[in-house]
Amino acid sequence: MRTEIRFAGVGSQGMVSCSVILAEALGIVKDYQVVQTQEYAASISGGSAQGDVAFSDQKIIVPWVLHPDVLVAMAQDAVKQHAAAMRPGSCVIVDDIMVNDVSSFQKGVTIHWAPMTKLADDVGFRKCANIVSLGVFARLTGLLTLDEITRAVRARAPGRAETNLKALRLGYEVNLGTVAA
Amino acid sequence: MTKRLLLGNDAFCEGLIAGGVRFYAGYPITPATEIAEAMSRRMPEVGGTYVQMEDELGSMGAIMGASATGVKSATASAGPGMALMQNELGQSIVAEIPLVVINVQRAGPGIGNATRSGQMEVMQSRYGSNGEVPAVVLSPSSVEEAFWLTVKAVNFSEMLRTVVIVLGEGMLGLQRAVVDLPDYDDIKLAERPRPSVQPDEFLGNYNANALSDVPPIADFGAGYKSILSSVGISRRGGGDISVLGLSEDDQDFTIRRLHQKILDRKNEITLFEQLMTEDAEIVYIAFGTQALSAIGAMHEARAKGIKAGVLRLITVWPFPEDIVRTCCAKARAVVVPEMNLGQVRLLVGSALANTGIKIVGVNRVDSITITPAQILEKTKEVLS
Numbered sequence: 001m002r003t004e005i006r007f008a009g010v011g012s013q014g015m016v017s018c019s020v021i022l023a024e025a026l027g028i029v030k031d032y033q034v035v036q037t038q039e040y041a042a043s044i045s046g047g048s049a050q051g052d053v054a055f056s057d058q059k060i061i062v063p064w065v066l067h068p069d070v071l072v073a074m075a076q077d078a079v080k081q082h083a084a085a086m087r088p089g090s091c092v093i094v095d096d097i098m099v100n101d102v103s104s105f106q107k108g109v110t111i112h113w114a115p116m117t118k119l120a121d122d123v124g125f126r127k128c129a130n131i132v133s134l135g136v137f138a139r140l141t142g143l144l145t146l147d148e149i150t151r152a153v154r155a156r157a158p159g160r161a162e163t164n165l166k167a168l169r170l171g172y173e174v175n176l177g178t179v180a181a
Numbered sequence: 182m183t184k185r186l187l188l189g190n191d192a193f194c195e196g197l198i199a200g201g202v203r204f205y206a207g208y209p210i211t212p213a214t215e216i217a218e219a220m221s222r223r224m225p226e227v228g229g230t231y232v233q234m235e236d237e238l239g240s241m242g243a244i245m246g247a248s249a250t251g252v253k254s255a256t257a258s259a260g261p262g263m264a265l266m267q268n269e270l271g272q273s274i275v276a277e278i279p280l281v282v283i284n285v286q287r288a289g290p291g292i293g294n295a296t297r298s299g300q301m302e303v304m305q306s307r308y309g310s311n312g313e314v315p316a317v318v319l320s321p322s323s324v325e326e327a328f329w330l331t332v333k334a335v336n337f338s339e340m341l342r343t344v345v346i347v348l349g350e351g352m353l354g355l356q357r358a359v360v361d362l363p364d365y366d367d368i369k370l371a372e373r374p375r376p377s378v379q380p381d382e383f384l385g386n387y388n389a390n391a392l393s394d395v396p397p398i399a400d401f402g403a404g405y406k407s408i409l410s411s412v413g414i415s416r417r418g419g420g421d422i423s424v425l426g427l428s429e430d431d432q433d434f435t436i437r438r439l440h441q442k443i444l445d446r447k448n449e450i451t452l453f454e455q456l457m458t459e460d461a462e463i464v465y466i467a468f469g470t471q472a473l474s475a476i477g478a479m480h481e482a483r484a485k486g487i488k489a490g491v492l493r494l495i496t497v498w499p500f501p502e503d504i505v506r507t508c509c510a511k512a513r514a515v516v517v518p519e520m521n522l523g524q525v526r527l528l529v530g531s532a533l534a535n536t537g538i539k540i541v542g543v544n545r546v547d548s549i550t551i552t553p554a555q556i557l558e559k560t561k562e563v564l565s
Contacts, residue, residue, distance in 0.1 A: 020357060024186050027359035034186070035324075036357040042296045062477035063323070063356060063470070064550050 002056040004065040007133070008082050009074030009098075011040055011049040014130030017157065018072070019051025021134060025144050025152030026055045035063040048081060070141060072133050074098055074116065079105075093136055095129070096177070112140060113177040119170045128167040131157070135171020146172045183362050189324045190215035190354040193283050193347065194223060196331025197255050199365040202281065203229035204254040206243035208236050208262065211295040212351035213285035216257040237262040241269030241282075248278050249409055251375075251400030253335055257283035259351075260293050260302060263309070270344055271310025275413035275439060277386070277398065279338040279373050283331070283347040285354040288520075288548040297548035298351030300469055303524040306346050307498050312413060315440045317341065317450060318498040320348040320469045324358040330452075330495065336371035337450050341443055342395050348497060350520075352550065353470050373398055380405045388419025392434070392441035413439075443499060451504065452495035457483065458508040461490030463560055464515050466505065466529050468494040471518050471551050478518075478556035487560060494525070502532035509538055514563045518543040518551045539563055 007018040027034030032055040041047025052065035088108025096113045120129035138144040207217035224231035234240045244254035288299035307316040321327040334345040374397040389396045399405030465475035472493040482489035492508040517526040526542040
């Protein structure tokens with residue numbers, strides 16, 4: 001079965017990196033068929049940025065993520081940009097500091113509030129909020145164990161390994177506030 | 182085989198290396214920069230040379246010279262860089278210097294939108310240079326195909342003694358997929374024809390007598406009097422290539438031969454994928470990444486009982502009119518989805534002239550991919 005994931009935020013939050021690490025985890029650590037795509041504005045830092053992953057146990061023909069099953073939104077602008085693509089039955093993980101308004105999602109979309117930026121601050125490095133989000137994602141979806149996502153983080157983000165792995169664990173162990181849209 | 186999560190631009194790079202390229206001169210440009218980055222790292226590892234050039238003109242000049250010494254050579258760029266390269270591209274084609282140039286297309290004219298993707302250089306690839314030069318252009322749809330097609334591009338450039346353009350796209354160059362790369366030693370490589378005579382019997386690099394001839398080329402430094410001419414006119418039967426004394430016949434012969442040597446090998450270099458076209462009343466004709474949306478639309482259409490088929494053009498130039506006609510034998514209509522305002526649609530229209538088949542486009546120039554749903558919508562419209 002095909003599943004579509006989108007990480008969205010602003011440039012420099014590491015959304016494309018998130019999608020690359022997840023693609024590594026699903027495609028290499030696990031054995032799924034995976035395609036990772038990305039979009040970012042020419043302004044790069046501060047512009048819109050998204051990293052997409054489509055995975056399946058069968059060959060992927062259309063590589064594009066059009067209606068994410070899971071959206072990780074790390075900025076209010078990302079919610080604004082991608083809410084319309086989300087269909088009933090899909091779910092959204094939103095950062096509880098960077099996002100405050102989720103009224104644009106239609107009914108039937110489940111919203112999970114997660115303290116990703118806050119936990120990254122606790123680790124002492126806000127830029128690893130994206131790694132926290134991978135931990136949250138892995139636990140929430142049940143797609144990857146902590147060990148599996150850890151292997152992908154080590155492979156694709158070898159710098160600041162200690163900080164990253166601490167952030168990943170905090171994300172994996174977080175309790176989520178969940179509401180229905 | 183090694184399973185890797187590979188970036189499209191890295192697949193282009195590995196395809197060049199697997200194809201035997203050992204000289205790369207480049208100038209960075211989004212969304213092709215990763216090719217230069219990867220080549221700067223990989224060339225020294227495989228005993229090749231990477232040169233960081235001052236601009237795209239320099240890149241082309243450097244690879245022309247390197248290839249003249251017999252080393253397979255390549256560069257990569259995007260729209261604005263490709264525009265700058267047109268002079269040397271044409272010169273390399275008429276001088277018959279084997280080269281591969283990868284164009285990772287960005288969106289828009291002028292400087293365009295650097296980080297966004299498009300398919301707007303179908304016609305530039307063919308008609309960008311002056312003076313009736315031919316083009317060989319291949320367009321991959323996936324990361325894995327980016328690798329294999331780049332290997333083929335190197336082989337075709339050697340076999341034909343010409344420039345082969347690999348027409349990529351930003352949304353492919355910056356896409357990652359899990360790919361099994363083969364052992365490069367197992368890949369069959371082509372080599373340009375080289376002289377079989379002694380240096381004193383060599384009649385130069387343009388010793389052609391028939392229009393289909395790809396004449397031998399002597400490597401600079403191999404002891405032969407090897408002159409490469411970008412004049413574009415050479416003497417039938419080889420020998421002196423100075424412009425003075427060349428006849429109208431020489432000019433006619435040279436220009437026709439530059440095309441005919443490619444057209445006579447069209448069967449070998451025309452690559453395409455044909456899906457469910459046998460009974461198709463509607464055929465989607467597409468290339469590059471957008472062909473994947475067409476395939477997605479075909480499956481959805483078939484599930485709804487619509488007899489749809491796909492012709493995915495892998496070789497874009499020379500344009501395969503005959504294949505288009507064969508695939509559309511039962512078609513009432515053709516839909517051409519492409520991220521431009523109808524460049525391939527124009528060619529399809531020409532191929533299907535006087536057949537009565539309705540030809541419509543689905544066109545986007547906003548850098549957002551055409552979706553299967555959009556193609557389906559157009560299908561219903563055109564069949565109603």
